Amino acid sequence: MLEQMGIAARAASYRLALLSSREKNRVLESIADALEAQHEAILRANADDLADARAAGLSEAMLDRLALTPARLKAIADDVRQVCGLADPVGQVIDGGLLDSGLRLERRRVPLGVIGVIYEARPNVTVDVAALCLKTGNAAILRGGKETHRTNAAIVRVIQQALADGGLPAAAVQAIENPDRALVSEMLRMDKYIDMLIPRGGAGLHKLCREQSTIPVITGGIGVCHIFVDESADIIPALEVIVNAKTQRPSTCNTVETLLVHQGIAGRFLPALSQQMAQSGVTLHADEVALELLQAGPAKAVAVKAEEYDDEFLSLDLNVKMVADLDEAIAHIREHGTRHSDAILTREMRNADRFVNEVDASAVYVNASTRFTDGGQFGLGAEVAVSTQKLHARGPMGLEALTTYKWIGFGDNTIRA
């Protein structure tokens, strides 16, 4: 069955690659309209998913993530309309020129072809990803979380109807509706039909894809992010950056998880940190030296466990480690970081420079919050994922990351000498 989907997706991708931006925007508009017009079918499917999820004992917070309402569906449709307004990278001539051989060579941006996306139970991702793929002329094969498989199926049916109404192949957007996990393993080996695989989920999913996929995979989304508070940092603004990086949305991958504090500022900084963190409701997980300075409170402080340096809290918890100097901070990040986002707070230019050059991460910041690592914040217009690997795209991935290029050589029966 999956092979049939692959064949159909590949065939659809050939059609999509030839569409103009205007044609693609027209179908996106009609998808947005259809999502609103057919909200009843989608909300009914969602209600069924929710009933199952409630029966399975999912938490209210989790249920809320799965739930659609007419207002949420409207917001999702509006997101699709916003994608219409973005610049289409397809067709752009990246570079080119006339070679000595007489060959006129250009490098032209083209769609990737077929993109596979595996994601957790979030109905909005189904629409988001479909819209970004269509905008860039790619076909998509989607595999959403099983908790919303009916919702996803209903959404994809609406999208497929809109595609068909627009004279385009419905197979441009397909969902694997069967929640059986074995299908994921099968999908990971469809290198003949899928050109790029984007897993959006936890560390386990990324590991599975890295190990089993024969398709090029974009891994990312896991962020053990650090802030190094240098000796020369300004304490009050430093605390503001830390509050932002830790508490603005603790469940995101660009949230700070570990604070590295220069020993020369620790005596002044840690008591102020504790005050601030108590206000922000953050629990500190401190190493032995830092804990001595923190245990008086007022913030709750506990001894850090070794493995906490390597995992995301995704909660109002923050490691605090005292370091002798910048070298020790960099060494810690190299050992425990996930190459996502790391920041230094300093007034010392030389240290800022060294941090930027020596920390190997998709985004490094000087006197700024790690929370900026985001397609919207970076001005990319949209974000399909955040890559922490180094090939193809690094950091927030916008529309351009859904394209590749093709070398085109024009000759007059030109041969190689």
Place this chain on the structure above:
Amino acid sequence: MLEQMGIAARAASYRLALLSSREKNRVLESIADALEAQHEAILRANADDLADARAAGLSEAMLDRLALTPARLKAIADDVRQVCGLADPVGQVIDGGLLDSGLRLERRRVPLGVIGVIYEARPNVTVDVAALCLKTGNAAILRGGKETHRTNAAIVRVIQQALADGGLPAAAVQAIENPDRALVSEMLRMDKYIDMLIPRGGAGLHKLCREQSTIPVITGGIGVCHIFVDESADIIPALEVIVNAKTQRPSTCNTVETLLVHQGIAGRFLPALSQQMAQSGVTLHADEVALELLQAGPAKAVAVKAEEYDDEFLSLDLNVKMVADLDEAIAHIREHGTRHSDAILTREMRNADRFVNEVDASAVYVNASTRFTDGGQFGLGAEVAVSTQKLHARGPMGLEALTTYKWIGFGDNTIRA
């Protein structure tokens, strides 16, 4: 043992990433000089490899590929000196600007880190790859063919000595000297230490890497390339292009393997093709209809076997298939091509355009030879591999393909709103 190499390579990569172009060129110059100065040790190791290879019954052609001479070693050293003259992509600011949030953001080109290369028995590749990696600030872990493992080891010792003499870590360039094949499987799973894997070899090696590697892999180098002779093609120049594409160097991946001939020109074209191919010593493998027109000779013509459409000949053999029209030609390429290089010979603009847009390959040509797909020909200065996948780099890969980028955000204690 491999893990120790990985740790050392990672540490070395941190040092290399900080070097200026001048420092990198200085060490490359000293490597070139050392390769010449220490030719005796290298040639002695090569003689031992050759003796084993001869005893193992390798063909003279193969032995010639393995053999080094003082002149060949000089040429290899000169190639290293040429790499010094290339522009260094590292440090380039790709784009940047001031965001509304006040964050000053730039995207800066940086080395990938550690590059793993698996290649067949060609001593020059050891030097080439080491030089290109060093030029771009990357550490390299090399695994060459077992037939030249002593030569490779001797070359790497010379490189490491030159690195150490220049105050750089010898582990910047390491070779897996043990010819045991099990080490390749182990290398493929070193995702903690290797950032990109480049296999340079046959289809079997690429398949192994795609299936087993947990490291992002650049696959490529396999070329089942096509030329479509459209109805309106000029016959004499078309034959010149075909001779060039087939015979200039038949063992390369950008050599044409299959000719698709429009039925409207076949009656005039195929007899002329046979004349030309007889002169060039090419055997034609024709489908039923083409064979009828070709069997009169003078070129040798045999019936094509179905699997010959999917494999590289790498020899003076050429498939010839008659097609009804451009659609059938495109459909054939989509089914049998390897997305490497395909060409159309035509005078019809609309057909040229359709071919360029609808054939999915790293390089597509209009009235030009497929032999142009090459880093040197494309003006990239050097070529580390030819990628036929779509992520990161497509087609010939120059120095830029050995880099990634890092987002750098400068703020004044700037936070996300």
